[in-house]
Amino acid sequence: MAPAPFLLTGTTGGLGAKVLHDLLHTHHISPQAIIATSRSASNRSKFESQGVRFRVADYDHLGTLEEAFKNVENLLFMSSSERDNDKRNKEHANVIEAAKRAKVGRVWYVSLAFGGFGDGSKIGFQQAHYETEDSLLRSGLSFISLRAGVYADAFPLFLNWYPSSKEVLFPNINPPVTESKIAFASRDELGEAIATLLAQGLKVFPSIKPRTEKNIILLTGPKAVSLVDLVGAIVRGRGTDVGAKYLEPQEWIDASTKDDEGGKPKGWFEARLVFTQGVCDGDAELVDPAMEILLGRRPESGTESVERLVRENRDYTWHQNHMQAR
Ligand SMILES: NC(=O)c1ccc[n+]([C@@H]2O[C@H](COP(=O)([O-])OP(=O)(O)OC[C@H]3O[C@@H](n4cnc5c(N)ncnc54)[C@H](OP(=O)(O)O)[C@@H]3O)[C@@H](O)[C@H]2O)c1
Incomplete structure (x- = not known):
């Protein structure tokens, strides 16, 4: 039997669902050429009802991955x-081991853009991405690391x-948060760009050259904006006033933890302080043209996306802001 052209993980999530949607409806890839996956078999009918094939793939269970990645x-x-990060590294090691055993043709790893093309960011969750890229490199698999913009x-x-x-709290750090620079990307546009790359292949885009030994393609918005922006x-999108208040770092951690609506613990805000320092040091400021080339238009900037999102829905929330919703 000929190998399945595409197996997608994350298809029940926001980014993977957009990739799947665009492969089917923009690029008109046959549903039978695509295998969608989830940790839960209960999602099977959601995909099979669209004609898409389905397999269970759970990063925690190597056996499911070996089965899923066949052919x-x-x-x-x-x-x-x-x-x-320790658990995430183990899960990712399972994916790479299974891909090796199943002799997958090429792995497209959706990583994260902190550090640009380098490995210098100290931000906690980026470390697992660096480690996964290192493991992919050692594995001998053909791979691309798609470092997705924040x-x-x-x-x-x-x-x-x-x-x-009524107000957003920021820590007083150096460089100040007014100088933080993040080349934010919209999740839908990231999904669109990734689907185009998968459907059309790298050869169609000769100006996009994977960089470094880690074969990195950096997918970012068109400019870097600050957290204060x-x-x-x-304010513009909702038409209401929201202030910005600056506190010393420890005060900021304590005040943010106290009565946090999302119930996030102190350790979460301690890690957020490292994140904030990182984006003030320039960890996410690099802008790359790859996204614009893949979309065929200028991508949305961070401020444009945020203004649109709160204009469309004044009560906009994000699931990961709430501990119980993860
Ligand atoms: N670039 C950024 O700023 C940014 C922000 C947030 C997250 N991310 C990363 O990007 C990924 C995709 O983002 P998203 O917005 O689509 O996330 P999401 O909506 O939360 O969806 C997560 C997806 O990952 C799958 N998944 C999670 N853990 C898994 C595991 N152990 N084994 C197999 N599948 C697993 C889930 O599948 P099932 O539940 O069906 O098994 C789900 O489809 C996230 O998982 C996260 O690593 C990036």
């Missing part, structure tokens, strides 16, 4: 949503903003 040409490997859609998480918020975008 597959292109594996879209969505990074796990696990927040604990989601503009996840802005409530980065600002700890809720529709009820996003507060301005909320």
Whole structure:
């Protein structure tokens, strides 16, 4: 039997669902050429009802991955949503081991853009992405690392903003948060760009050259904006006033943890301080043209996305801002 052209992980999530949608409806790939996956077999009918094939793939269970990855040409490997880096590294090691054993043709790993084309970011969750890329390199598999820009859609998480918020708290650090620079990307546009790349292949885009030994393609918005700029975008989009308040780092951690609507613990805000320092140091500022080339138009900037999102829905929330919703 000929290998399945595409196996997609993460298809029940926001990014993977958009990739699947565009492969089917923009690029008119035959549903039978695509295998969707989930940890839960209960999602089977959702995909099979569209004619798409389905397999269970759970990063925690190597056996499911070995079965799922049999006879597959292109594996879209969505990074796990696990927040604990040790657990995430084990899950990702399972995916790579299974891809090796199943002799997958090429792995397209959806990584994250902190550090640009380098490995210098100290931000906690980026470390698992660096480690996964290193493991892919050692594996001998053919792979591309798609370093995805920071989601503009996840802005409530980065600002700890809720529709009820009257002000956004920022830590007083150096360089100051007014100088933070993030080349945010819209999740839908990332999905669109990834689907185009999978459907058409790299050869169609000779100006997009995977960089470094890790074969990195950086997918970013068209310019870097600051976290404080996003507060301005909320104000414009909702037509209400939201202030910005600056506190010393420990004070900021304590005040953010106290009565947090999402119930996030102190450790979460301690990690958020490292994130904020990273984006003030320029970890996410690099802009690359690859996304614009793949979309065939200028992508949305972070402030444009945020303004649109809160204009469309004043009560916009982001699931990862709430501990119980993860
Ligand atoms: N670029 C950014 O700023 C940014 C922001 C947030 C997240 N991310 C990363 O990008 C990934 C995709 O984003 P998203 O917005 O689509 O996330 P999402 O909506 O939360 O969906 C996560 C997807 O990953 C799958 N998944 C999670 N853990 C898995 C595991 N252990 N084994 C197999 N599948 C697993 C889930 O499948 P099932 O539940 O059906 O098994 C689900 O389809 C996230 O998982 C996260 O690593 C990036």
